[in-house]
Amino acid sequence: MQSKNKSSHMKWSWIIIVTFFALSTFDIRFGILGILCMTMPIVHALRGRGKIHCVKYCPRGSFLGRFLAKLSFNRPLPKFMMSKQFKNLLLAFMGAVLLYALYHTQGDFHKLSHAFYRFMGISFIVGITIGILFKPRSWCVVCPMGHATSLITEIQGFQSQKK
Numbered sequence: 687m688q689s690k691n692k693s694s695h696m697k698w699s700w701i702i703i704v705t706f707f708a709l710s711t712f713d714i715r716f717g718i719l720g721i722l723c724m725t726m727p728i729v730h731a732l733r734g735r736g737k738i739h740c741v742k743y744c745p746r747g748s749f750l751g752r753f754l755a756k757l758s759f760n761r762p763l764p765k766f767m768m769s770k771q772f773k774n775l776l777l778a779f780m781g782a783v784l785l786y787a788l789y790h791t792q793g794d795f796h797k798l799s800h801a802f803y804r805f806m807g808i809s810f811i812v813g814i815t816i817g818i819l820f821k822p823r824s825w826c827v828v829c830p831m832g833h834a835t836s837l838i839t840e841i842q843g844f845q846s847q848k849k
């Protein structure tokens with residue numbers, strides 16, 4: 687799934703997520719930057735650029751593709767995890783967990799940063815785990831952000847067909 691596109695930044699963008707975790711561990715306030723990782727795929731999709739973030743930029747996808755290739759058992763994901771229902775459920779669940787966590791920060795910057803850091807960390811660990819058990823970028827099959835961009839692109843497609 688690693689992009690062969692020459693203008694892709696996937697070869698090196700993993701550095702961004704490693705730097706994010708290093709900085710946030712050093713000072714939790716950097717955790718707020720997790721919001722960029724979580725919103726960029728959506729921003730691109732809303733601007734009509736489809737899944738360009740997944741193909742050209744995503745630091746998480748870059749990390750999984752680069753570092754798990756040799757560790758991974760390289761097995762296909764179970765079929766139920768590839769279904770749209772499962773992806774919808776995961777998107778709804780993670781969205782609800784994030785909203786719940788954000789609500790409890792009550793706008794406190796330190797707590798907000800911690801909430802984003804924790805969310806990024808948990809999803810990163812899950813991504814690495816399923817990347818080892820299955821194919822390296824299995825997370826990208828179920829990733830809520832990737833799935834949300836697909837849904838946005840689908841809706842935009844329907845709308846342009848109607849015109």
Ligand code: SF4
Pocket residue numbers: 727739740741744745746747748825826827829830831832833
């Ligand atoms: S599916 Fe998620 S993790 Fe994978 S490249 Fe897209 S945004 Fe990144």
